[in-house]
Amino acid sequence: MRALLRSPPGAGDGGRHQVLFVLAEALPFAIALVVLVIEFSPAHVVYTGPLLVATPALAAVTMGPAGTLAAAGLALGVSIATATYNHAWGGQQVYTNFLALFLVSAASLMTSRAVRTRRDIELGQVRRIAEAAQEVLLRPVPARLGPVRAASMYLAAEAGAQIGGDLYDAVQTRYGVRLIVGDVRGKGLPAVRAAAVVLGAFRESVHYERDLVEVVDHCGAALRRDAATASAGLAGGDDVLLEGFVTALVAQIPESLDVQVVNRGHPPPLLLHDGGVQPLMPTVPLPPLGLEEFISGPPGRTDSYPFAPGDRLLLHTDGVIEARDGDNAFFDLAAAAETLRDRSRQSFLEGLRQALLRHARGRLADDVAVVLVDRLG
Incomplete structure (x- = not known):
């Protein structure tokens, strides 16, 4: 019975996963901010080019084309600002960084669009399955x-x-x-x-039980059997968390x-x-x-x-x-x-x-x- 009364597996995972997703989305912009702080401080001798080049690729993992483009634009703006502030124009390293940033941004943008298209296709399939399930369950x-x-x-x-x-x-x-x-x-x-x-x-x-109470008891027994079957089929024994x-x-x-x-x-x-x-x-x-x-x-x-x-x-x-x-x-x-x-x-x-x-x-x-x-x- 304890397995019936507790929350389902991963009941607290949803909020934790959401926090991690938000942090992942903020990571490219946080990296750009860190680079900006480093380049405008005495620590500007640290080579930060690869960090900025990575921001569009990181954005493409969690954000759509718009977010990837925004991260690429921010990285470009930071690169221009830091190159100007540190009088680095004319050096080969600056132009190499700009070329790498352009190539990675273009590749990330195409990847993000492909991921979005695939996700839309999968979402459409899920919705069609849900509609079919609704016709069976909630006709x-x-x-x-x-x-x-x-x-x-x-x-x-x-x-x-x-x-x-x-x-x-x-x-x-x-x-x-x-x-x-x-x-x-x-x-x-x-x-x-x-x-x-x-x-x-x-x-x-409903078709063979004359007593309405028996119909209800039949539903309750089916629910308990299903909970017991699910509990037995999952690892953890009595620690399994199920709908109740x-x-x-x-x-x-x-x-x-x-x-x-x-x-x-x-x-x-x-x-x-x-x-x-x-x-x-x-x-x-x-x-x-x-x-x-x-x-x-x-x-x-x-x-x-x-x-x-x-x-x-x-x-x-x-x-x-x-x-x-x-x-x-x-x-x-x-x-x-x-x-x-x-x-x-x-x-x-x-x-x-x-x-x-x-x-x-x-x-x-x-x-x-x-x-x-x-x-x-």
Whole structure:
């Protein structure tokens, strides 16, 4: 269990790598500054030519063509300034340094452009793979499912990302329409993997498990098996750091006029009924999937709420309600839902998207997943 609760491998590596990358970008300019200080001091007898020649090559490693050109221009400016200050014009060494600087700068600029082109090609491939993965993991919910109509929306917090740790799905079964909305702790590929495990278990179990609690337990067991398999397959034994838990809400809409919900540590859905907005709070709070050892009583229970024709159910992840504005205030989802209640499903979701981005000033701190369900007459 300790392996489930700790942070994923390299959780602190991201910040350290970012610092190292910034230092690497600053290195060419720092070298030019050091050369300038040496040449304008009594230590100017030290031969600094090779240091300046190396600056464009160093810039090409971490920066694009613009940064490489800037480093080359700075090196040229320092060379001219130091040659003038030290009255070195006319010497063969000065012109040799200028020629070497020109050749290295030209080669570095071409290398930087080639690297940028290759990187753009690789990024395009990654985006296409992400789009394919999204179609498998986060496919839009069907517009018509038995006694309901539905629509979904997903917004990634990270620019350019297609999928993250949020998950959702809706499936029509012999027991009724079954839906899931969840949020994986953490980010990155481990979060995507955990989302895939939970969704796979849900899509399998909804068709043969009559009890909704059993469906949820099946998802939790699949998550624990995957964590154990990953832990056993990595070096370090109990010191392996893995993604741990998933908040999830599973709902069932049968032919009867109600909705049944099992909530495992997830934000409660909102029921829009008779002009009001009501959060469907669980009778007994339960921990997320993956933390079953903290359940002291029965493994879980299904709560039932009225869900009549004309009612609307809004399932969501915490990225919606935890979005903050410039004053650090949370987004009021209930108020937004009340304002948008008379719109069609797609118009409702578009209005919610605009209100959310306007509140967060276009910068979401977490992924957002929303499923909207209307009960038919």
